[in-house]
Amino acid sequence: MTENTNETPIENGEAIDQATQTPAAEGENVNAEAALQEQIATLQQDLLYAKAETQNVRRRAEKEVSDAHAYAATKFARDILSVADNLGRALGALSDEQRADEAFKPFVTGLEATERELLSVFERHGITRIASIDLPLDPNQHQAMVEIPSDKEPGTIVQEMMAGYMMKDRLLRPAMVGVAKKAD
Structure with missing residues (x-):
């Protein structure tokens, strides 16, 4: 009987070739495992991004509903x-x-x-009147209609022609005002 050094004893009726269990095969297993780990990391990152996006969409929807109730x-x-x-x-x-x-x-x-x-x-x-008289002109709340010669600081509101109103933090209507200018 001759012995074959490339074969191991028979298991389950088949000879196992030791040549397939070389260091090159082990290197391929390491490369495949590294590729799988990289894929897992990528999928975990994608999952985190998806969760964050879902949370952002939920927050935006809640804010839109809240605004719709507040400003309906x-x-x-x-x-x-x-x-x-x-x-x-x-x-x-x-x-x-x-x-x-x-x-x-x-x-x-x-x-x-x-x-x-x-x-x-x-x-x-939550509807409030905008304060105007003796305040500096705020273009976000006041609309200057005329300039009136006055001894007050230029840009100071000296006359209110129509009241302005806010609803919570939104402008409903700007105050129509007269603003001081230097006397001639």
Whole structure:
């Protein structure tokens, strides 16, 4: 019987060739394992990016829903501002004699109560009047309509022609104002 040095004892009916178990084959196994590890790392990175993107989309959606709830009435609020303006003009047009006249008292009281209720509704919904008089012009909140000669610092608001309003942190309508300029 001759012995073959390239073969090992028979297992399960087949001879195992020791030549296939060379260092080159082990190197291929190492390379394949390294490639698999690289693939795993790439897939883990992709998974992290996908999770982050999903979280960003969720946050944006939540913010959009929140903004939609907070500012849903913006168009209606802009429209109702003219009602507040007209009510203020009506009260401003009443003279002291008319306010003192007993025949006008219920009318004046009703107008004042309506104005108070309207301002209360504005407050409940985060609608606030923009301060203007004696403040510097802020182009984000004020719209300069005229320049008025004055002894005040140029750019200071000296007259408010129409009140401006904010709804929470958004501008509903800029205040229409007159701004001081150097006297001639």
